[in-house]
Amino acid sequence: MNAYDRQRIATLAQSQGADQAHSLPAEVYANGLFTVLDRTEVLQRSWQLVGHQSQIPTTGDWVVHEVAEQPIIVVNTGAGIQALHNVCRHRAGPLATTSGHGKTLRCRYHGWNYHLDGRLKSAPEMHTTAGFSVADHRLPKIKTAIWQGLIFVALKDDVPPLNEVTAGIDQILAPIDLTTMPFNRRDEFIIDCNWKVYVENYLEGYHLPHVHPGLNQLLDYKSYQTQLSRWHSHQFSPLEQSEGIYGAGQAHYFFIYPNTMLNVLPNRLQTNQVLPLSHNRCRVLFDYCYAEVPDLASLIAQDQQFSDQVQAEDIGICEAVQKGLNSGSYASGPLCMKREAGLHHFQELLRAAYRQLMEAA
Ligand code: FES
Ligand SMILES: [Fe+2]
Known part of the structure; x- marks a missing residue:
């Protein structure tokens, strides 16, 4: 890395307070240099x-x-x-x-x-x-x-212990025990966006009313909340339709830094892994796991249909955002901290990883 790159990264990696939070600059999603940094400093140094x-x-x-x-x-x-x-x-x-x-x-x-x-x-x-x-x-x-x-x-030894990374999730989930939901199947998506675009889209409910009309009916947008922990964030909302696919209960969306998501609905776990392929392409794996419930086949079929719809909507917006980031017409914009605190939290962890590289150099 040359001195110019080093200076650019040191500048964008400075920590940002919530009161002046702006998104990471477009180059972080559009320049191959960050594909290498993300691989060595983020993905290889995390669970x-x-x-x-x-x-x-x-x-x-x-x-x-x-x-x-x-x-x-x-x-x-x-x-x-x-x-x-x-x-x-x-x-x-x-x-x-x-x-x-x-x-x-x-x-x-x-x-x-x-x-x-x-x-x-x-x-x-x-x-x-x-x-x-x-x-x-x-x-x-x-x-x-x-x-x-x-x-x-x-892949590297210098990662915090996994139970430190996931600390607090067991208590939130209880009495739900994910070990009782065996693996059912995997879906794979190749998406034309930087892996961080997909992660960030996951980390905010701000787009819910605009991108996901169906999901917005299932969740209570007004009650939708985000809680932050050291290495993970938790978005949750009560389910509005007790007679719907999943019945009454809570929707939990856990994000474990840097690229793992656990989507927990009654009797169902869906994990997402977001894997970079290049600076503007990623591979997303959805693993579906279900509890043993009566009429499991019906739950699986309805869950698949609903999830596919939401995923198609997310893919469409993420690919359009990547074009915007590539366009050269956009540098960075202000965040809505009421709705985008989880995204800011992720970006701060990324900035810390990039800073660590600069300090080690
Ligand atoms: S036996 Fe494994 S590469 Fe030859
Ligand atoms: Fe979405």
Whole structure:
């Protein structure tokens, strides 16, 4: 990074008080420099959701994932759930390209075979190579933690403990226990916007009456609130229609910095992971998990239809916003702190991550 870039980042990374809060400048969403910074300073230095433990219930089950351009395999080893780099020590082949099950992990390129915990077990014909020993090779482990049945990984060691990041959510959720809502299915969306545009759209209910007429009928906009914690924020609203799809109760929208969302409605958890692909494209994963309830099929069908509608509305507005950010006609604008406190909170955490880089340099 040159001195000019360094100065620009140091300026935009200064903390902003709520009384003068402006959005981050357009270049943060439109310049590839920030794609690199977000990968190394934000996504690799934070807890990343990879799935639900119900996806790998028995010894030898695995799922594959990709976080911050790192291929990962998450394995039920029999002694717990462990994430490993999905990169063979021979010539970087994959151990798996889809979820699966086996007694060992066998590389798909030349067949090196690993124990479930990542130790190399055997390697075809390698006894012909002088000095080779299976004991010298293993798939590196990745820091793994489970909370409320959700599996998280952290690529770097200098992350706060996961229970510190999620502190307070259990108490808000109780008596809801997310471990009792097993994984049902995953939907994937490729969206033409910077990952932070999608996250920020999630973090404010300000757009609700304008973008989501259907969702606005379900939620009580006047009672819609946002509470901030150190590493997460919580938006919530009572459900207005007790006879609706979800019945009576609360809608909880938890955002866990930097790119995980937990949308909790009665008997249903939907997680969102927002994964950058480039400065103006991201991949969003929706995992649906449901409690065992009578007429589950009907809940799933109605939930899918409703969620698809809301997501289509969000995709439309996010892609239009990205065009606005790319246009050169916009630099930054004032925030509505009554409705955009969660967005400001996210931007302050980003500014802190960018500052940390400047201080370390
Ligand atoms: S790359 Fe894995 S065995 Fe060759
Ligand atoms: Fe929305």
